[in-house]
Amino acid sequence: MRALSRHIETLGALLLAVIWISPLVFAFWAAFHTTSDAVNFNVTAAWTLDNFRTAWDGAPWLRYFLNTFVLVTVILIGQFVITTLAGFAFAKVQFPGRDFVFILVLMQLFILPEVLIVENYAMVSRLGLFDSILGVGMPYMASAFGIFLMRQAFKGVPIELHEAARVEGCGWFGILWRVYVPLARPTYLAYALVSVSTHWNNFLWPLIVTNSPDTRPLTVGLSIFGAPENGVDISVISAATMMSVAPLLIAFLVFQRQFVQAFLRAGIK
Template identity: 40%
Template sequence: MSGTVQNPYDPRSILRRAKSGWLHALMVPLALLWLSPMIWIVVTSLKTKKEVFDPDAGFLPAVLNFANYPSTLSVAPFGTYLINSVLVTGSILTAQMVTITLAAYAFARLEFPGKKLLFTLFLLQIMFPIYAIFLTNFITVRELGLVNSLPAMIVPFVASGYGTFMLRQSFKQVPSELSDAARLDGCGHLGILWHVYLPLVQPTLIAFGIISVVTHWNDYMWPLLVTNSDHVRTLPIGLGLLAKSDSGADWTRLMAGTTIVVSPLLLAFLIFQRRFVDSFMHSGVK
């Protein structure tokens, strides 16, 4: 069986290559621009203090100074901070996935008194900036006796109006015929939710999961407000401690600490990037 050989001088082939070339020429500088802050952080973390402020020093360090990393870890218990960040972020994500899934299903497919009013209240939560409710959240956490504990950083975020709204919109796009067929097969609400809806809205769940993890992994103000001891603090607060100094911030150790903080997120993305991309590419109701 002979195949058709494409003529490299065909005008359509030349046009496709030209478009591809222009696309790469545009995307490569944008990618470098996006990566430039991270490159600067890593390079600075490998310099000496003198090189950072020396105008005659080049962009790259003369000698790679890896001593900044153990020095950074000795300033604060970053191991404890890392464990706390993982526990807090993971707990919030797990709780939010459960609450937004159940709430979104109820708002999308169930009928009950006060449904529109309750959903409006969920939408109002999105409109308020998080800093506007810090005081009320702090009073609630204090009354529950949770100040200076890991639950204090978790409890205010177990529900998400934004996540509920996103998932509700995705649920409403699923044809009702699928849930009707599952109901005829004997599935209840939880069975329909698990076997019909959740497999079809994976991209939305992944998108919200990324937003939630990045937001709470990098959260600084709320953990700082409700904690006052090292054994319950998180990684961003550790960076704040590095920035506090009578002689100013120690930039080499601060950049080393920043690299430590962002590395778990970058590593997780590199490991699961194929899963993220495949989920978005193969999504859709069939």
């Protein structure tokens, strides 16, 4: 009886896994077949790369890839600098008003940048950052989530190390740079993975702030490419989709354990 229910559960788990992965598998399969073969589920049909050729010629993908790459890099560097400084202040420096300011920062977890699109758009235009990669990245740099994460990481550093560095004549920045940052390396890695995958995938804000192929990230490019007005068929859309998710997906499959650990570390604390 027990064995039977085990088998049923295994079957259920596998069935759900197959259902869950099927949209991706179908799109993958369609990307390598002609549209008529794809929609008729002609399993024996020949594989082709034509869809990728058509898709590649249909939009400046290389530029989009580069934009996305620059975007996630700019955001990540900005976030590292800003959240390190702020996280250190909240974790290890005593100053009046600290707790109050920390609550203000935590509030930003709920004031989503996505919700403030109208005013943030006005702000970015005022700063002359409209249609620039910096304009897309700036609102995300002072991430409350990142500040919180860094604060937690720095809090865990034993005060003895801090004192020892001070006795050795290290200043505040020296201590931060030589003691705290190296010790928080796992947190930085986790935060980097979460940040990169979030901003690689972000859409609404880049859609609003970018207005030319020179700044548009992949997600926005993909949505424009797939728009029904362009009349591209499903196999070509699948090919374009596969192309744009490939880097992150392959990275995920290779570094799966680190990815999952990263999301855990980021979420649990």
